[in-house]
Amino acid sequence: MAEKGYGGLVGDGLWSNNQALVALLGLCPLLAVTTTATNGLGMGLATTTVLVLSNATISLIRNLVRPEVRLPVFVLVIASFVTAVELTMQAQFYELYLVLGLFIPLIVTNCAIIGRAEAFASKAPLDRAIVDGLAMGLGFTLVLMVLGGLREFLGQGTLFYQADLLLGAGAQGIGLDLGEDFQGALLAILPPGAFIGLGLMIAIKNLIDKRIERLRRKRPVSAERVAPEAAAGEVAPSNG
Numbered sequence: 634m635a636e637k638g639y640g641g642l643v644g645d646g647l648w649s650n651n652q653a654l655v656a657l658l659g660l661c662p663l664l665a666v667t668t669t670a671t672n673g674l675g676m677g678l679a680t681t682t683v684l685v686l687s688n689a690t691i692s693l694i695r696n697l698v699r700p701e702v703r704l705p706v707f708v709l710v711i712a713s714f715v716t717a718v719e720l721t722m723q724a725q726f727y728e729l730y731l732v733l734g735l736f737i738p739l740i741v742t743n744c745a746i747i748g749r750a751e752a753f754a755s756k757a758p759l760d761r762a763i764v765d766g767l768a769m770g771l772g773f774t775l776v777l778m779v780l781g782g783l784r785e786f787l788g789q790g791t792l793f794y795q796a797d798l799l800l801g802a803g804a805q806g807i808g809l810d811l812g813e814d815f816q817g818a819l820l821a822i823l824p825p826g827a828f829i830g831l832g833l834m835i836a837i838k839n840l841i842d843k844r845i846e847r848l849r850r851k852r853p854v855s856a857e858r859v860a861p862e863a864a865a866g867e868v869a870p871s872n873g
Contacts, residue, residue, distance in 0.1 A: 639764050646768025653776040653831075654838050658745040662736045663777060664827040670792060673781030675729050675799045677774025679718050679737060681767065684746055686714045688754040688766030695755045707750045712741045729798040745773060780830050788822030790815030 637645070652658045659680070667673045690710050698706050719737045722730040730737065740746065749769055754762040786792050790811035796804040820826045 636761075639761075642761065642764045643768045646765065646770075646772040647775070648772070648838075650769075651772040651776065651838075652745040652748070652769055653773050654835050656745070656748070658748060659743045659773060660831075661739065662743070663773075663780070664824065664831065666733055666736050667777055667781035667784055667827060667830075668788075668822050669785040669794050670778050670782035671729070671794060671796050671799055672732060673777035673779075674774065675726070676733055676736065677770070677777040678799075679722065679733075680740055680743065680746070681770025681774055682718055683711060683714045683740055684749060684770040684773075685763055685766040687711045687746060687750055688762040689759060690714075691750050691754040692757055692759045692762035698755075703755065704747075704751070707747060707755070708741065711746055711750065715740045726799060732798070745769065776831075776834065780827070780834060783830050784821045784826050788817045788819065788826065790817050 650656070653660075653663055662676050662680070666676045687707075687710050691707055694706075694710075715738060718740070719730075722733075722737060749765060753765050757765065782792055785794060786809075792809035793804075794808055794810070796808050800807075818826075821830070
């Protein structure tokens, strides 16, 4: 079976094999921190950073690690990068770090990261491992941000509230606020709202995939109809 190109890896990470919508991995931070789009984006970027760095490192050392100890070594590599990301967030984004709290160090146990290390990075060259980590991380980040934005907007009538915690003081005016009189749906920002929102996103993705599959099945039929007409057109002049 031929290896997928970079485009295929990106497509898998962002859509076809999105770890949050298809594999349903990393649900703990996905459901817990997505009360706002800013929280989701911050958590997603932290996870993406760890994914890219751990994939790259594991790809580089894949031929040096014995199969018997590969999982402990992978966890050690991931934990090292998570610690670095956690310390960076404490230094540069302290208020956001306080909001995300325990879920930053829990990236170590994120099954999506360990799964990509075992299933892909340990068998792939450096360039493909980096592209895979970046694509999977961005796909996970998009789900976190969209789910967080949906819950935030329906629950409290804002979008990218406190974006300055992540993007700096210049981002204070980019958010959307419907005002204090907005009567939001409390369910959206409660834990059940996270499950409902994720379920809706999965359902929408499945509907889109089915629609695309139906369109693909119709294409060969159209091609078969065109082929006889083209052949008849080629024969007709010779008979004249």
